[in-house]
Amino acid sequence: MATEQSPLLRNVRNDDIIEPLDMGESESRPRRFPFGLIAILLLVIAFALFVIFVPHNTPYEVEPWPTDLSPKIFSHLKALNEIAKNSTRNSRSITDGYNASAEYIISNLINKTNCDVKLQYFKAPIWEKEKEAELNVSFGSPDEIVAFQGGIDFWSMRDGGQAASLISQKVVEIQDPLENKTEWNVQGKVVLIQFGNFSVWDAAYKAEQNKASAVVFYNSPDQTKLSYVRVRIPEWKEGDPLMNIPVLAASNSLGRILKISSSINITTYTKVFVTETFNVICYLNNYGNKKNTIVLGAHLDSVPAGSGMVDNASGSATLLQILLTLEKQLYKPKNRLVFAWWGAEEIGLGGSRHFVRELIKSKEKKDIAMYLNFDMLGSPNYIPFVLQGSDAPPDVRYGSIKIQQTLESVFDNLRVPYDISEMLSGSDFLPFVQNGIPSGGLYTGSSEIKSINAQQAFGGIANAPLDPCYHQACDILDNVSEDAIRITSKTALEAIVNFGTMKNLRNYLYEE
Ligand SMILES: [Zn+2]
Structure with missing residues (x-):
């Protein structure tokens, strides 16, 4: 009535x-x-x-709830794809491509919703590589120079320093880089360290503090691939230092050769600097208990390599269309909903980490009952995954398992087969679970290979990656699966309405 x-x-x-x-x-x-x-x-x-x-x-004026959000989600994806095409390096990474993507979201929020829109600015570290480093080694006399191949024998490590040209440098091997008793006599020399059970940042920063000219980390004998590790403080935030001297990763064989070299030449073509970016946040303040806030998030930035249509225009567009649908249906949640489009996820979860840090500072963290993450919802060789609640730290494991069970029951009701994926690292749920907020989410796969069993259960192509274009230039509009978007958007919408309408959300998520 x-x-x-x-x-x-x-x-x-x-x-x-x-x-x-x-x-x-x-x-x-x-x-x-x-x-x-x-x-x-x-x-x-x-x-x-x-x-x-x-x-x-009355229900008479409102249209029936849509059964398929995918056509509208694809119209957002097309817009974001155009933005990528018209931006620097065809990417929606942290520069103009990100800003234009954010403008697209913001104009939808302002024109079509009751959101209180907030742009939350923060600093993010950028590392750019113009081209691969060059490295050659001298033996005995300077005339005997052997050149090694960038990208195969060695490469510039991610976040590893500014451009430099180092000629005839001596190499000094350090065995136990974090042992503090021995003085390092490495000024103006290249420090050689075998990868081991220590933080790469700590070791490289110690070399820089001791005025080394560069650092080369080389593989242990059982490591066959060059390291993708970032040379950066974990959870970097404004004010933290960045690596300035060049840091390279090398194969085990190159490491062994460097030990017996007389000198080394290194040229790098990289740049590290700090820039500013932002999260786009919609607070639906008109309805719902603020003390039981539900945060729903998708990262809006892509990797620099491409337009990031699956990763993560798919999650961003889905979240936007869910919000527009809820607003059009005049949905009035019992628990306040906050929609977030994170910046700089691909640069170490920059946006979500900043958001949670600000929650702690402003003492608003206690108002956040839970977080749902939407990262990669349209993988071409998809498996509909629910994130695994038992991976969360003990203090939020109970609630995260409850969230997982709710998402599973939505899939069950829709009679859609699904699987469980780990929730350990690699997306924006991490700062939430690490800071006492139960979390969960949906995901459709990246570089994981589809097994024959999974192919029988979910269709698609066996023995192939779930997203062969993961973090590559080919992650374009054609890479997005319409079926995956249809399934995940429907599940996400139902789950959000379930949680949004739940009367005793806190009791549900938190053990007595
Ligand atoms: Zn992603």
């Missing part, structure tokens, strides 16, 4: 019961209150309010 839904109408009805008032002895006024007139007036007001409010609250 409409009158039960509107507190305004309820108040008017209560006001109907008016006690007779003592208006004093004045002759010019009637001693009795004009109930008839007031009653007519109230009827007129009630009718006016009925006309104004009731149509918006």
Whole structure:
């Protein structure tokens, strides 16, 4: 009933019961209150309010909930794909491509929703490589120079330093880089260290502090691939240092050769610097208990290599269309919903880490009941995955398992087969679970290979990656699976409405 839904109408009805008032002895006024007139007036007001409010609250004016969000999601994907095409290096990474993507989201939020839109700015470290480093080694006399091949024998490590040209440098091997008793005599020399059970940042930074000219980390005998590790403080934030001297990763054989070399030449073509970027956040403040806030997030940035249509325009567009659908349906959650499009996810979860840090600073973290993550929802050789709650730290494991179970039950109700994927690293749920907020999410796969069993259960291509274009230039619009988007968007919408409407969300997510 409409009158039960509107507190305004309820108040008017209560006001109907008016006690007779003592208006004093004045002759010019009637001693009795004009109930008839007031009653007519109230009827007129009630009718006016009925006309104004009731149509918006009845199911008749609102269209039925859509069964398939994918056509609208694809219209967002097309827009984001155009943005990528028109931006630097055809990417929606941290520069103009990201800003234009954010503008697209923001204009939708402002024009089509009741969001309180907030742009949350933060600093992010950037590392750029113009081309691969060059390295050659001298033996005995300077005339005997052997050149090694960049990209195969060695490469510039990610976040590893500024461009440099180092000629005839001596190599000094350090055995135990974090042992603090021995002085390092490495000024103006190249420090050689075998990868081991220590932080690459700590070792490289120690070399830089001791005025080394460069660092080469080389593989242990059992490591066959060059390292992808970043030379950066984990959870880097504004004010933290960056690596300035060149840091290279090398094969085990090159490492062994460097030990017996007389000198080494290194040229690198890299750049590290700090830039500013931002999260786009929609606070739906009109409805729902703020103390039980549900944060829903998708990272909006791509890798520099391409337009990032699966990773993660798919999650960003899905989240946007879910919000637009909820607003169009005049959905009124019991728990406040916050929609977030994270910046700089591909640069070490920059945006979500900043968001959680700010929650802690402003003491608003206690208001956040849970987080749902949407990263890669349209992988071409997809498996619909629910993130595994038992991977979360002990303090939020119970709630994260509950979130997983809810997502599973939505898949069950939709009769869609699904699988479970680890929730250990690699996306924006991490800062939430690490800071006491139960989390979960959906995912459709990246470089994992589809087994024959999985092919039988989910279709697609066996013995092939779930997304062969993961983090590559070919992650374009054609890479996105319409079926995957249809399935995951439907599941996400139902799950969000489930959680949004849940009466005792805290009781559900937190053990007594
Ligand atoms: Zn991603």
